[in-house]
């Protein structure tokens with residue numbers, strides 16, 4: 001049965017192992033696995049559970065609704081922090097669901113306090129300070145007033161300030177002077193909060209890049225995202241294997257059509273690729289509607305995004321369309337409709353990686369995995385459990401086992 005001729009296969013054993021590797025890089029800190037944006041496209045709930053099995057004790061989301069989704073799915077054995085929301089967010093539900101909330105603006109503290117009063121329980125908050133990213137977070141001038149208000153709310157039992165955190169702008173360029181400047185600004189903010197009498201449970205600054213490259217940034221809790229999924233946050237420094245990471249997502253499809261065409265045939269919209277000799281073309285039934293980046297289209301001179309077909313590494317020929325791409329299988333190719341095509345995977349079977357697609361499209365691996373479209377089914381395999389275990393079979397990059405059907409985002 002093949003309802004959709006493509007799928008994402010997520011190796012939950014790789015997720016577990018990646019979290020273990022991250023914990024080993026930060027032995028004095030707790031690990032918060034960041035699972036925002038449907039776990040970077042991998043599937044929120046299965047990834048969250050695997051990350052907890054791998055040793056994470058916290059889960060991090062951007063939106064409050066993502067945190068609530070985790071709780072409603074029964075993920076109750078871990079702290080969950082949500083840090084991005086706008087006025088009117090379901091904060092009362094969040095407090096009732098025991099979700100920690102980031103506070104990044106004065107209005108947010110007011111709304112969290114109102115939510116806590118409505119819920120009849122104390123809200124745990126983490127003050128988010130802007131140390132130089134200039135995105136979400138309290139600027140230094142806002143901190144004293146928010147801190148005073150938070151102290152008053154603490155005295156009433158309405159909120160409990162358990163954390164202070166910030167986010168780095170250039171952690172992916174280890175040693176960049178802004179990293180030191182942000183680290184210093186963070187230490188100052190932490191000092192100000194602690195001097196005001198707040199007893200902090202967790203002070204946290206490190207994303208995946210900082211977790212893997214700079215122990216001085218670990219503090220009490222690290223917040224890796226991309227590395228949980230086995231992708232390097234610093235691809236210009238080293239690939240995932242250097243950090244004990246294994247890419248968890250494989251994106252594969254079946255060839256829909258295979259046919260001969262003569263030399264000179266123009267391929268796909270715009271005829272940006274014209275076959276140089278009699279050849280065989282294959283149609284792969286995924287396109288930008290499924291997250292295949294159109295920027296990775298191929299031309300005459302530059303092959304597009306990489307694909308593995310029958311053990312060969314080929315490139316997209318011509319433009320990426322909404323639902324499909326074309327690949328030049330080469331003269332006399334013996335591939336057939338139904339044969340497996342791997343767009344990306346862990347790379348251990350010679351297949352391309354999400355990083356290769358990022359390079360081909362001029363973007364980052366984060367965007368490649370996160371944007372795989374909602375119509376592509378996600379299935380889950382377990383690479384580190386013996387066959388016969390309740391969760392199933394042993395995955396192999398080139399020959400995945402019968403997949404365990406999982407949730408579709």
Ligand SMILES: *Cc1c(COP(=O)(O)O)cnc(C)c1O
Pocket residue numbers: 034036083166167206207208209223224225226227233
């Ligand atoms: C997304 C995010 C992270 C994780 O970043 P990675 O680069 O994927 O490790 C950590 N903290 C915050 C505040 C984030 O928004």
